[in-house]
Amino acid sequence: MEIVTDAYAIEAKGLRKTYGAHHAVDGLDLTVERGEVFALLGPNGAGKTTTVEMLEGFRKRSGGEVHVLGVDPQRRPLDWRSRIGVVLQSTGEFEELSVQEVVQHFAKYYPNPARPDEVIERVGLQAKRKDRAKVLSGGQRRRLDVALGIIGRPELLFLDEPTTGFDPQARREFWDLIRDLAAGGTTILLTTHYLDEAETLADRVGVITRGRMVAVATPATLGGRGSAAAKVRWTAADGPQEHDTDTPAKFVADLVARFGGEVPELTVTRPSLEDTYLSMIQETA
Numbered sequence: 193m194e195i196v197t198d199a200y201a202i203e204a205k206g207l208r209k210t211y212g213a214h215h216a217v218d219g220l221d222l223t224v225e226r227g228e229v230f231a232l233l234g235p236n237g238a239g240k241t242t243t244v245e246m247l248e249g250f251r252k253r254s255g256g257e258v259h260v261l262g263v264d265p266q267r268r269p270l271d272w273r274s275r276i277g278v279v280l281q282s283t284g285e286f287e288e289l290s291v292q293e294v295v296q297h298f299a300k301y302y303p304n305p306a307r308p309d310e311v312i313e314r315v316g317l318q319a320k321r322k323d324r325a326k327v328l329s330g331g332q333r334r335r336l337d338v339a340l341g342i343i344g345r346p347e348l349l350f351l352d353e354p355t356t357g358f359d360p361q362a363r364r365e366f367w368d369l370i371r372d373l374a375a376g377g378t379t380i381l382l383t384t385h386y387l388d389e390a391e392t393l394a395d396r397v398g399v400i401t402r403g404r405m406v407a408v409a410t411p412a413t414l415g416g417r418g419s420a421a422a423k424v425r426w427t428a429a430d431g432p433q434e435h436d437t438d439t440p441a442k443f444v445a446d447l448v449a450r451f452g453g454e455v456p457e458l459t460v461t462r463p464s465l466e467d468t469y470l471s472m473i474q475e476t477a
């Protein structure tokens with residue numbers, strides 16, 4: 193089927209990458225709407241980075257059709273590259289330059305860059321402006337990577353495991369930054385192993401196993417999660433109790449009536465995104 197070129201930020205059909213006999217990406221389909229935040233999930237070695245690097249134009253595909261902002265990424269025209277921001281899994285360049293110098297240097301590659309000082313502040317590195325890149329901690333280095341990804345005001349931002357090594361507060365601050373960018377209309381494709389990150393940030397998630405997209409849904413509905421039975425837990429005279437039900441409100445109302453008031457240690461839960469993801473991965477393994 194012919195791809196309609198400019199309707200989506202990303203459209204890939206039957207995407208393939210083989211290394212010798214190994215099918216790292218094996219006929220993967222992916223559509224990302226403009227303005228959407230899309231998270232790619234999947235176990236180690238599933239093919240997420242290979243997919244993202246083919247979409248960025250850094251790796252040649254072995255097969256399939258791809259359009260990113262209406263362009264075949266393998267062509268990588270200059271004006272297209274300036275519309276895209278990339279945060280790779282790890283970078284180790286420019287060790288001797290200061291944070292400010294690195295960001296200023298990268299700003300020069302773009303026709304309409306953001307102000308370097310503003311970007312440094314947005315990623316929370318203002319106190320480290322004058323420090324050389326090589327003395328930054330792992331999490332600070334990652335923030336610098338993110339700064340370089342957004343300095344060109346990209347329409348589409350690729351983030352490969354962006355918050356690995358972040359402390360909890362830095363992760364929250366990063367999430368705020370991503371929400372800001374998304375609110376400003378930036379399309380974002382990220383890979384992550386943190387299910388809470390996917391749940392908080394993503395409009396939709398896609399699960400990749402063995403080079404194939406096995407599910408695409410909103411975080412709330414992945415794997416039938418939205419309609420899964422609720423688990424009610426409480427403590428009775430003879431110890432902890434639990435019960436699975438499709439009608440938790442009615443079940444809890446009956447419990448309250450039975451107890452004649454408060455039910456000790458009452459909780460009602462649905463499967464977390466992590467529960468759903470893990471059972472999905474086991475099924476397709």
Ligand SMILES: Nc1ncnc2c1ncn2[C@@H]1O[C@H](COP(=O)(O)OP(=O)(O)OP(=O)(O)O)[C@@H](O)[C@H]1O
Binds near residue numbers: 211236241
């Ligand atoms: N240059 C390469 N040569 C040969 N095999 C490769 C190459 N790059 C990746 N692979 C293989 O392709 C598969 C997919 O790797 P990829 O890095 O895309 O996985 P991933 O889903 O990003 O994993 P992770 O979550 O660990 O980052 C793996 O089996 C990997 O060993």
